[in-house]
Amino acid sequence: MTRFDLWSRYVAHSKKPILVGPWREEVGSEVLYWLPWLAQWRQQYAITKERLIAISRGGAAVWYDAAKQVELYDYWPLDVCRLETQRSAKAQQSVKQLRMTELERLLYPLVAARLGLRRYHILHPAAMYAQIRGWQAETVGLATILPQLRFTPLPMATLPLGLTVPERCVCVRFYERHTWPFSEEIRDYCTQLVAELAKHLPVVVLGSGLHHDDHLDVNITGPNLTSLVDAFPLRDNLAFQAAVIAKSHVFVGTYGGTMQLAVRLGKPSAGFYQHFKGTAFAHQTLTRWVALQQKTPLFIGSPADGELARSVVSQALELPTPAGSSSGVMAA
Secondary structure, eight states, X not given: OXXXXXXXXHHHTOOSOEEEOOOOSOHHHIIIIIHHHXXXXXXXXXXXXXXXXXXXXXXXXXXXXXXXXXXXXXXXXXXXXXXXXXXXXXXXXXXXXXXXXXXXXXXXXXXXXXXXXXXXXXXXXXXXXXXXXXXXXXXSOHHHHGGGOOOOOOOOOOOOTTOOXXXXXXXXXXXXXXTBOOOHHHHHHHHHHHXXXXXXXXXXXXXXXXXSSSOEEOOOOOTTEEXXXXXXXXXXXXXXXXXXXXXXXXXXXXXXXXHHHHHHTTOOEEEEOSSXXXXXXXXXXXXXXXXXXXXXXEEEEOHHXXXXXXXXXXXXXXXXXXXXXXXSSOOO
16 A cells, blocks of 8 residues: 555545645646546545545636636736746656645645635645556556546536537637647648638637647638637636537647547547657557547547548448458358
């Protein structure tokens, strides 16, 4: 039995509230790992939602199914969050919250004071990373990681009054990252792909434009397109983007966190990369596993992969009849 097991048993027999977070990383790790890991931890130790106080940013705390939600941006301005991430990256060669920082230690008393809490427990993302270290390092397989994760439905925020999402729309979010570096060729591909989609279904273009991290959104305009880039305030941006995706028919965009969120919401999704580097293949593996379990159609690949898939499915292929069978079904 580990120290974390002993601590969890102690917390399970306590009645004190639990401050969960803060989560300040990208959406993909939040919806693929942190939230499923929390759900499994809660079930294993019978922790009720009434004790949970979720701390996240951009309104994402609504996804936690917690009794109380704390908006991190109410305590840390966006610039402070970005600086804290950069400090972590410099100190530990990773943007992941592998250990609690001094600024995070100072956050908890501020949250507790505002909520009127005198005593409380803290569950920091570092506890999760300690348990899934082997998976993220790609030294263990799915059979090891899956028992630690429980994929439950994500609660959604209510969209602002007056904002309607077209029925059976396509949600699009293309943004620059190391796997999808913007060039004139890539920008043209995004524009042409979205224009082609807009010929068949209404398209809603998502994006924050707030530079939460090093991801820069591309704002595509044109016929049958609605742009919601910069449409939402900072403290609700992620929550409202998720709510729009939840009402859409399909998601298309950069392979990354927003696409993984769409998969978690059960939306058929297509995620593109130009060069698959600087990111763990384990994340793609888990994304595909989630999609398979949900029976959610999923494409992850390069533009060349996409063109191949489109050329195959757009033609009525005449398959050869297997030898020894007159019906097209292999004989037993």
